[in-house]
Amino acid sequence: MLNHFNFRKFKDKVLITNDFGSYAFLDNNTFKKFVTNKLDKTSDCYEALKHENFIIEKPNELFGDEMKEKLRGIKSYALSGTSLHIFAITNACNVNCVYCQAKDKSSSLTGFMSVETARKAVEVALQAPGDSLTFEIQGGEPLLNFNVVKEIIEHTNEVKGNKEILFTLVSNLVALDDEKLKYLVDHKVSVCTSLDGPKQVQENNRRCKVSGSTFDYATKGVKKLQENGICGGAIQTTTRYSLQYPEEIVNTYFEMGMHGMFIRALTPLGFAKADWETIGYSPQEFLEFYRRAFDRILEINRNGHCFPELHASYFLRKMLHGTAVNYMELRSPCGAGMGQLSYYYNGDVYTCDEGRMISEAGIDAFKLGNVYENSYDELMANPVCKTLAIASVVESLPGCSDCVYNPYCGVCPVVNYAHEKDIFPRSPKNFRCEVYSGMMNIYFDKLLNGDEQTLKIFESWIND
Secondary structure (H helix, E strand, O other), rough: OEEEEEEEOOOOEEEEOOOOOOOOEOHHHHHHHHHHOOOOHHHHHHHHHHOOEEEOOOHHHHHHHHHHHHHHOOOHHHHOOOOOEEEEOOOOOOOOOOOOOOOOHHHOOEEEHHHHHHHHHHHHEEEOOOOEEEEEEEEEOOHHHHHHHHHHHHHHHHHHOOOOOEEEOOOOOOOOHHHHHHHHHHHHOOOEOOOOOHHHHHHHHEEEOOOOOHHHHHHHHHHHHHHHOOOOEEEOOOOOHHHHHHHHHHHHHHHOOOEEEEEEEEOOHHHHHHOOOHHOOOOHHHHHHHHHHHHHHHHHHHHHOOOOHHHHHHHHHHHOOOOOOOOOHHHHOOOOOOOOEEEEEOOOOEEHHHHHHHHHOOOOEEEEEEOOOOHHHHHHHHHHHHHHHHHOOHHOOOOOOOOOHHHOOOOHHHHHHHHOOOOOOOOOOOOHHHHHHHHHHHHHHHHHOOHHHHHHHHHHHOOO
């Protein structure tokens, strides 16, 4: 019998996928035999499809221990508590980004988390189950509230017990000085910054409120971090201006000694939503940019360097190994509440970073409570957590449940709400869907071509 599968035409083949993340390309004739149970049972194709759980010879195999263990492994992120805790310790910033998601046009950027609130937020976060948690400190610009950065780290270390805590800081590096750098080094804090490309792109997208160049601050800061052994990286955000520089953006990362890069499209929240007509683009325009950037990244890898595109690596882990990936946007259900919580400067707690961001526009639909009033268990018991879980199970969403990319994808109810005033997507092919589908088209096109060197490169990205 046939196990459940989804399919679509892919060039001159038919691509089929199943709930385990397995995929196969079949020619039209083989596909017809497959769906009519007429495949030769002695053929290599039959054995391969059986091995990948597209074919089940006994009905009870569908619920057998092996399959249950596979599914449990794929969904392992849903079987543990909140692992990522984001402390947004200020909404003030020393950079004006044309696409800022974290503020609205009417936002008052004067909020700073107090030491007392930081301590309360840490104590709530440490109530989460799990022996290993990540505490991410961000803003606004967190270095503008460095006393609270230190308080979060030091209070955590005082009261964490046996829990292992990974500290990471998200900063534009403009306010990084030697004293702050030494503290981050001494306390083993990883740092992530934003770098949108070469100087003209960076300064178009991210403009300093103080004197100096955001590109110079970023490049000098990254060099200092590298020299001091701090683990970190950067995230690239693509605006309409960026579209003309795909190769130059990749080259900038490579020449700076980065260990890879994460390419992302705009998320239409905050300024990006308000100014979309100026800085936004169509999915097709982004995908042409991404394809060119991706090909340049592959060229670098073919020349002997391991330089992954990290967005691709998340997808490829699922495609090639059927491995659970705890990247919040590609979980099903998504990471809201169960995977991450966001603690704002005033102690309010949100389901996720996106939920916190749209609160700046006066939308508190994704607020779960406050660190002064609620325990972790009470926050998780808020009906909003359950609602977002229901709204982000791609296996049951119209337009997603029968999509061939279903096993690899995810949805964001907060972005859906910002777009359509509904946590359930009303448009089955919205901007985010078309971008993710187009990216996966690129990966599967490479897999279909079967170039041995490219396949080895992909494996190096996911086994690194």
